[in-house]
Amino acid sequence: MTILVRVSEGPRLISRRVNDPWRYGEPDIADVMADPIVHLLMRRDGLVPDAVWPVVRDAQARLGGRLCRLNAQAA
Numbered sequence: 001m002t003i004l005v006r007v008s009e010g011p012r013l014i015s016r017r018v019n020d021p022w023r024y025g026e027p028d029i030a031d032v033m034a035d036p037i038v039h040l041l042m043r044r045d046g047l048v049p050d051a052v053w054p055v056v057r058d059a060q061a062r063l064g065g066r067l068c069r070l071n072a073q074a075a
Contacts, residue, residue: 029056 032038033049033056042052 033052042048
């Protein structure tokens, strides 16, 4: 009796965009803020993009480059 065993490589993810930030890494904040699901969540919470963007920009200004340096040290 002969048993044939084939090793599968497993499922492969196929993306039309090679550098798809939603699958690999972190998407740009502008992409996140443009996402329809984010808009639904903001609407649910009583927010509008014009009220959220100033908070985002303030956080960016306060963090400056510190966040990237902290991540590099942790790696």
